[in-house]
Amino acid sequence: MSFTKFAASALAMAAVSATAAAARDQVQIAGSSTVLPYASIVAEAFGENFDFPTPVVESGGSSAGLKRFCEGVGENTIDIANASRAIRENEIKACAENGVTDIIEVRIGYDGIVFASQQGGPAFTAFEPAQWYMAMAAEMPVDGTMIANPNTNWSQIDSALPDAPIMAFIPGTKHGTREVFEEKVILQGCEDSGAMQAMLDMGMDEDAAEGACMAVRTDGLAVDIDGDYTETLARIESNTNGVGVFGLAFYENNTDKLKVSTMGGVVPSTETISTGEYPVSRPLYFYIKKAHIGVIPGLKDFAEFFVADEIAGPDGPLSDYGLVADPALADTQDIVADETVIGGGA
Amino acid sequence: MTDMTNAAAPAAAPKSSLLQQDARTRRRNAAETRFKAYGIAAIAVGLVMLAILLVTIVGRGTGAFTQTFITLEVALPADTLDKKGNRDPEEMKKVSTFGYKPLLAQAFEAKIAATGGLDSDLDPKKMAGILSDSAPAQLRDFVLADPSVLDRTVAFEFLASSRVDGYMKGRVSRDSIAQDKNISVEQLDFVDKLIAEGSLEKRFNLDFITGSDASDARPEAAGMGVSMVGSFFMMLVVLTLALPIGVAASIYLEEFAPKNWITDVIEVNISNLAAVPSIVFGILGLAVFINYMHLPNSAPLVGGLVLTLMTLPTIIISTRASLKSVPPSIRDAALGVGASKMQSVFHHVLPLAAPGILTGTIIGLAQALGETAPLLLIGMVGFIASNPPDSIASGLLDPNSAMPAQIYEWAKRADPAFYERAWGGIIILLVFLVTMNTIAVLLRRRFERRW
Numbered sequence: 001m002s003f004t005k006f007a008a009s010a011l012a013m014a015a016v017s018a019t020a021a022a023a024r025d026q027v028q029i030a031g032s033s034t035v036l037p038y039a040s041i042v043a044e045a046f047g048e049n050f051d052f053p054t055p056v057v058e059s060g061g062s063s064a065g066l067k068r069f070c071e072g073v074g075e076n077t078i079d080i081a082n083a084s085r086a087i088r089e090n091e092i093k094a095c096a097e098n099g100v101t102d103i104i105e106v107r108i109g110y111d112g113i114v115f116a117s118q119q120g121g122p123a124f125t126a127f128e129p130a131q132w133y134m135a136m137a138a139e140m141p142v143d144g145t146m147i148a149n150p151n152t153n154w155s156q157i158d159s160a161l162p163d164a165p166i167m168a169f170i171p172g173t174k175h176g177t178r179e180v181f182e183e184k185v186i187l188q189g190c191e192d193s194g195a196m197q198a199m200l201d202m203g204m205d206e207d208a209a210e211g212a213c214m215a216v217r218t219d220g221l222a223v224d225i226d227g228d229y230t231e232t233l234a235r236i237e238s239n240t241n242g243v244g245v246f247g248l249a250f251y252e253n254n255t256d257k258l259k260v261s262t263m264g265g266v267v268p269s270t271e272t273i274s275t276g277e278y279p280v281s282r283p284l285y286f287y288i289k290k291a292h293i294g295v296i297p298g299l300k301d302f303a304e305f306f307v308a309d310e311i312a313g314p315d316g317p318l319s320d321y322g323l324v325a326d327p328a329l330a331d332t333q334d335i336v337a338d339e340t341v342i343g344g345g346a
Numbered sequence: 347m348t349d350m351t352n353a354a355a356p357a358a359a360p361k362s363s364l365l366q367q368d369a370r371t372r373r374r375n376a377a378e379t380r381f382k383a384y385g386i387a388a389i390a391v392g393l394v395m396l397a398i399l400l401v402t403i404v405g406r407g408t409g410a411f412t413q414t415f416i417t418l419e420v421a422l423p424a425d426t427l428d429k430k431g432n433r434d435p436e437e438m439k440k441v442s443t444f445g446y447k448p449l450l451a452q453a454f455e456a457k458i459a460a461t462g463g464l465d466s467d468l469d470p471k472k473m474a475g476i477l478s479d480s481a482p483a484q485l486r487d488f489v490l491a492d493p494s495v496l497d498r499t500v501a502f503e504f505l506a507s508s509r510v511d512g513y514m515k516g517r518v519s520r521d522s523i524a525q526d527k528n529i530s531v532e533q534l535d536f537v538d539k540l541i542a543e544g545s546l547e548k549r550f551n552l553d554f555i556t557g558s559d560a561s562d563a564r565p566e567a568a569g570m571g572v573s574m575v576g577s578f579f580m581m582l583v584v585l586t587l588a589l590p591i592g593v594a595a596s597i598y599l600e601e602f603a604p605k606n607w608i609t610d611v612i613e614v615n616i617s618n619l620a621a622v623p624s625i626v627f628g629i630l631g632l633a634v635f636i637n638y639m640h641l642p643n644s645a646p647l648v649g650g651l652v653l654t655l656m657t658l659p660t661i662i663i664s665t666r667a668s669l670k671s672v673p674p675s676i677r678d679a680a681l682g683v684g685a686s687k688m689q690s691v692f693h694h695v696l697p698l699a700a701p702g703i704l705t706g707t708i709i710g711l712a713q714a715l716g717e718t719a720p721l722l723l724i725g726m727v728g729f730i731a732s733n734p735p736d737s738i739a740s741g742l743l744d745p746n747s748a749m750p751a752q753i754y755e756w757a758k759r760a761d762p763a764f765y766e767r768a769w770g771g772i773i774i775l776l777v778f779l780v781t782m783n784t785i786a787v788l789l790r791r792r793f794e795r796r797w
Binding site: 024039041047048056057076229231253256317320321 | 760
């Protein structure tokens, strides 16, 4: 066998493939790992019910997904970015610099964030945001000065809490969930506990006080989890006193191992989240590159299928999996049908 | 008497020698004995770890190869599935899987009416809840493939939902589902009745080996097959590129290249490349193949190219080692009878070095087969539920996953049923790796020559 011939044919094969690469016929999606299960459920049903191939859904986090989304227009860039937070002003700007100007924002529903501990562990059954602030803060105001967080045991914060050392597994900073955790739990707790007011009284301006509120302790009692919820679950399983932050859908799949606690006295469930009683929830989104509609086959059909009543409605498979259906789903359907881009106009 | 004392004396003497050992020798001998003990202990620890690993993998993974199936007769009414009545599959496609779903609840109602002992207060919709979400799609595909089955009642075998399957495998119990909204105790009671009636059973599931990935809502339908095909195409690319390039490069460096500082630098850098973490090759692949050359995302071709870069140093190093081990007398003899340099290499040196080259290549391929990190960056890790490719071009270019990437993906999903499948996937991957390494060992045993 001649190696030259062999190598030449291999190179020819690669060259042929490169030209064939010009036609992509499936939708490509990347982004938030929270949205990933929902997007893959829809992608699977889409592949079953339409003649288009099943879309490819990758995870990697909201920020990473939006970064790839904003890389430009063309078949080697993704069509849809999933995000567990709204797109930021600077991301829209970065998109525009690369020619991605028309972005359609689609809100698919709401996701609850729950606080859970080991089934057989201490009785963590009820939390208040203020208690989490007291447990997580790096520094807190005491008698007019900022001191390092002295709390190491939950019972130091509130005698109603179990006598167990503080050990919290919270989402790492690359997760969209961290933002919600900081704003809806820590910052809220900071205000509830009066620490915010105390800081303002000490002469801090509002931004500095908010920053100080949301600074999480780094002495090892709060552990950032950069991986997925499965990693948090593994940490909780090996640590009786651990309390972790999970998505509602993840908790509902692991109720045999996890015990959920109430927040502000409300049990997390799709019902309490949809009525707004349960305080820690956030909208989930996906973003469509309008320039790809009509170029990538099935892109618009996929988006319309995603927000259809039978999928994203209260009785659909997404709701069964743990998504809280959006009461304003009809408006979202109109946005997709009219291809309304961010900043108005069609 | 003297004989007896003489006979007893040697027994008390040192075992090996009559020589009185001094303290230093005894210390050295003791050190040697200790070292042997450490060595045996190290091997024992290794063996125990291996045993624990294998027991864990087999214990947790074998469950994935069996699956719970439910046999159910479903009536396929033409008036709801083919509203126009013309049996045209294109028209009938308008009825989505959501249109087929109610048929399952009706089928359970009909079954209870027909067979005694199955009475249950359970809502028929809840009964259908013990079936996999893939059941409506199975019905729809069946009807669209052959519209003439309409208006008949056909017996189907459906997958049971992951919770029911977990119940059959002992993972789910009535206590553990107290807070679970996906299944209720009443549903498990109904499952017990079905088992007694004989229409629900657990058996070997070929779809786990041949099927494609499934979404988070239906772990019971997920399989390794398509990612196996993805791995196969990647290995094909690696083999067709890395073997010729690697062998050509090593032959030139070993036999033809002048020994100077340039070849020294190349040599050192090949060794350095072999030690570069694989994720680095992933970033390179993203930058060069996808962003610059515009090859498609998630394609096994790109995965194969990246793994080729990673495997090349391994192949070059092992090829050069086996070329070096061919004694110079072979080359001299060939040159002596008038062969050209190239003839001596291709007719004599290369065939003698071939077993070593093949062994190195197979080890390199096995390493590439188990690699996940570089695939993360080129989009081969994620939900990629494509169907098995129908041609070589589509196998190379259509999005696909790879076996280790599929395992990684399953391990991080929420439903515990996926965890079991991740272990099952590890078993399949290990079977491949062990097979490849065995072939490498056998080749070496069979063809190796010593001079």
